[in-house]
Amino acid sequence: MSNDATIAEICVAACSDIYRESGELLAHAVGIVPSIGARLAKLTHSPDIILSDGEAFMMSEASPLGKPASAGGVIEGWAPFRRIFDIVATGRRQSIMGASQIDQYGNQNISLIGDWDKPKRQLIGVRGAPGNTANHRVDYWIARHSARLFVPSVDMVSGVGNDRAKAAGLKHHHLGVIITNLAVLGYDEDGRVKVLSVHPGVDPQEVTDNTGFPLDASNAPETRLPTDEELRLIREVIDPRAVRNREVPVPQPVG
């Protein structure tokens, strides 16, 4: 099977696959590709998931991409921030988050680079990552797979990795997948990052070379392509302005 799907669209379909077993829960997705992925899941295989407008509303029909409920869609529930924390605690939520650093056990950092006392660079802080990873499934979306991001150890553990979760006895901890512009990663039995698939057209060696810890991609299958119907929904219904290309640029022909 082949079609003209871009890397961004392959990543959207991979994000959508995250929700196949979700049932009725709040799909929290940070970033353009994950937001399109959640919408695609709802329009195809997972109609029961509940989308958020990024502000205070649960949506039975999504608001326009990147816009709150006041711009359109159908509101089915009210979830101001206080209820979000209540929902997190019940476990009826999944998050696709970003990361500034990830280590081989899936510990994620979004807080700072350098030392806690005097950081070289203050980033956005731990935000909700500790609570999310302690309470419900968390997946990560990495628009640019690089050895500066996938590092031997992160500077401040914000989202809890598999080794830390085990040591802390976190019963509801569940790291799903890491979707990057090169590959889909998962975790082995010991909780270490492994390659689940490499995107069509990507050299597996590129995945290994751009990861700052040992990661063998040589025998990985290819990531699935979006179906024609998925491509139609992405291009015509969910993201007609092709905002997704801002997050994962389409390579320009050389010369």
Added chain:
Amino acid sequence: MPDKRLELSDAVASIKSGMTIGIGGWGSRRKPMAFVRELLRTDVKDLTVVSLGGPDVGLLVAAGKVKKLIYGFVTLDSIPLDPLFTAARERGELELQEYDEGMFVTGLRAGAARLSFLPTLAGLGSDVLPANKHLKTVKSPYSDDEYVAVPAIRMDVALIHVNRADAAGNVQFLGPDPYFDDLYAMAADRTFVSTEKIVPTENLLDEGSYHTLMLSRMYVTGVVETPRGAHFTTCEPDYGRDEVFQKHYAASAKDPAAWDAFTAEFLAGDEAAFHAAVERFHAEKEKANV
């Protein structure tokens, strides 16, 4: 019913150096900016500031008012980082308690309920615990589980900005999210409310259902009418964020000379002078765009 109407300066005059003050809202949303600007006009310092932070934190930190910060994050929402806060943080000059957002709310809930702590799962296994050396865990008396014991957050004074209030301090929010303003008030010894408009009590339900009556006057010490008192943050549905001005704030904050100019232009006078300067700023922008 009591009449708690005050002038902005009278409310802020009760804030003394060394106090712990809470600032309501979330990020760059419905922040009590008129109170914050009034604080900048005083010589108060060494404050402990409790905030899900936005430009309130950046401004107070840059003015040297803050000794310690108890926070979940500092963001301008449409602009991820506040440059004034980020610069102070990278100089290593602030005493900090950085919590996960949920942990922060747990601390407020403990403070409001007069408990010394409340347990939560959030934070376990993360570096929030080693970074905050005062944090302890607690064993469940009923199972083998261990939780983070988030210490109560209590405040001397809480400051919040709302859409409507009556003169007695009954508070109404009309936007999509109350944030945690009621919890700040309940966890503080005294709470000052600034509002877009003070309305007669019998008119409180004219613009919103009874579900929008967020906070009772029994938690409120004083009420100040400050139209556009959340500017440049959001105060839906009265007004959205002034994105153009916020961009100007963030760009100025990145450069010491530009920041001096910003301070001289917008923050040297009183609240009326601030709004007049903002109007001039927009008029000049518009002229430049024609």
